Amino acid sequence: MATPPAAPTPARRAHRGRRDGVDGSGGEVETGTVGSTTRDADATVRVGVTTPAADAAPVNAETPSRLVLLRERLEAWWAIARRRIDAVTRTIRPLGWVMLTATVLLWVVAVSFGWQEMIIAAVILTAIIVISVPFLFGGTAYDVDLDLTRTHVVVGERAIGGLTLVNGTARSILPSRVVLPVGSGRGEFDVPRLAPQAMHEELFAIPTTARGVLAVGPVSVLRGDPLGLFERSSDRRQAVDLYVHPRTTPLEGLSLGRLRDLEGLPSSQLARDDVSFHALREYQPGDDLRHVHWKSTARVGDLMMRQYEETRRSHFVLGLSTYAGDYSDPDEFELAISAAGSIGLRALRDSRMLEARTQRGPLRTQGPRRLLDNLSALEHSRQRDGGIVALAGTIAANSHDVAIVVLFCGSGVDSAELKLACSRLPQGVRALAVVADSAVESPLLRRVGDADVVSISALDQLPPAIRKVLS
Template identity: 60%
Template sequence: MATEALGSQAAAQDRTAGFGRLALTALRAVGRVLGRVFGVVRPVAWVLIAATITLWIAGQSLGWWELTVTAVVIGAALLLCLLFLIGRTAYDVSLDLNRTRVVVGERAVGALTLSNTGTRAILPSRVVLPVGNGRGVFDVHRLSPGEQAEELFAIPTSRRAVVKVGPVSVVRGDPLGLFERVHRRDEPVDLFVHPRTVLFDGQSLGFLRDLEGLPATDLSPDDVSFHALREYQAGDDLRHVHWKSTARTGHIMVRQYEETRRSHFVIGLSTSPADYRDDDEFELAVSVAGSLGLRALRDSQRVEVRVQERALPAATGKQFLDALSGLEHSRARAGGIVELAGSVAASLALASVVVLVCGTKVDANDLRTACSRLPFGARVLAVVVSPAGTAPSLRRIGDADVITVGALEQLPLALRKVLA
């Protein structure tokens, strides 16, 4: 008996759970339908619907036929506008950007192709193409089966950014703008607006180009730059025993080496808003960092780029410029140029060349502190940007060369002064 009772209870629980799942599915279906229904009604239409109901009730209650007639007229207009939503919008949409990477100031040209691959004609409609925070609207005429329409467009670029183009929306609506049915087609495309960069000849501080690296003052038990011989100590690798000297002196002698530094080019770009006077300074700093990084990559150097709290990918020029396109100011709590230099020293202790890029709000004391935190033995260069008509200049702060540039085109001349 107990077993039968337990079985009945379990069956009842299963039925309850089944009814619950069915009810949840039904509610979701109703929600989707209501969402589609309410999604086509514009705010103005809701006002007119409320006015129609109010006028009808008032006309019937008060016996004023004028109010009833007004309600009928508004209701008829609403019904007529609803008829404009009838029709297919099953376009085959193709969004093609001629170039997905442009430089600030260039225009990105693209084409939007809509094809009717069905067996029935598609009535005229509007196509909306979102571009960043704006949008372009195209009127598409009636398309017969197998017919297609092509719309060309150009996207002006005034600042560095990653602009999302799309997704394309096909809009079917009435002339009064009371109802609107939107169908999204295709996938969005990212348009990378790269910062301006400048090309210059020679090596960008890339004086470490020999295959074996540049010998440093740090001693190592295993490297390629021979330094001296010393007596054997417990734990030394027997492969480095110098047998001729051992036989001559009677003591086991081992080779000792100097550590060599590879050509490791590091750029520290401050993104702290406190380090810049305005957005123009920050944009110039990004362009300077981009120019230096591209020159180092062309010199086949290993390039690392650090900003506050993270590293930017810089394995290739395209990858580096793509990362710079979406770069924004960091949070205030991330710190400024001093904290950035500390992060570089902690994570890139074997850097051979370090370039710090910042704005004019960084004073000499902070710059001196930042440079002192960088890896020992690395050559340090600081670039201060000041786009207020400043002439290029060179000064020394501690062991670092500090150059100031007022325009991107001044960077090659300023670097020649450093390397002179």
């Protein structure tokens, strides 16, 4: 007869409870398992796969595949190879490409047809190429100094500069060529053989025919073969900016904005000496006796002084349109820039608060040179919504306490657009428009709305035209 199984002891029941994930009290125990959850009336048992340790990597972490690693490695290799290919192709001159192409074609024809003459020609061209390659090797360790006597010139003037090359090594440097880029062109200088610590100087002059900002440099030392098949350059000095200012004309004897500036704009600050009268007060030590109000002094018996409100001078605003549609040709655009520069220089000499704006934003006007530098860098804008009307709206929104606004545009702007542009300016501002029109023979003065409009075809017509407006 079989023996019945023994009843589990309390120790066994506790051990089995821990093994099954349940303690003896019937409560839930966090065992770090994930999976399905089985619930009964007394306990909740978590059944599943044991989670990894806290410091282990997540189960669902994405590891890069071999294909991704291979693609990244190939891209890195290709980037290195492309840089080296570009470095090699930059050394080949146009004549070198012709020579290489002819050599390849001759070899193809010679091998395909077995022509003895083609083989001889291909061997000769190959020998020329092989002999020319060693000229690329070797260093040109010059100490280069580029010096421009003037970095700001006017259109038509020459910029004079000097180039100094010093052999700072302990060995001689063979003859070479030095290239000095100037804008889109360049100048070349032949440098003779230089002994150790020897120096060579080159003087040059840069003619200027158009307004702009030219990058002079960087100086490059060339090494190449005598035939000009291959050429290698190395930069020795950073570029220097040469500012070619627009032509301007002096506006002597003109006090632009004088009446409005004398009136001033009163503020809440009181001053002893100004234009806007405020009240009377008693004399204080240090007061200027020129401001004694003698009638009040005689009536009161004490010295009475005039007291003024401190005034702020309103400023002068130039609005130059850079939209290409406002001009019939590039000469009108250059004339408008020259006119803006002339009036701006006159305003700065009169100590006016000057502000200049284009459709692209404000220009720096902290001094004559800064103003002309910014005018030198201006270019046409192709935005259709950026005409003279939009420019006037920008001035009205961003300029405050304005005395006079001078708008500059070309013959592409009609009277209706000028009238609309001037109507957008703040109320009470005196508006003047200068139109660069190559079709007019003499200065033309007319009235468009509340603005005076002057049309000129040459820069020397500007002073008499402005004098008529202010008279």
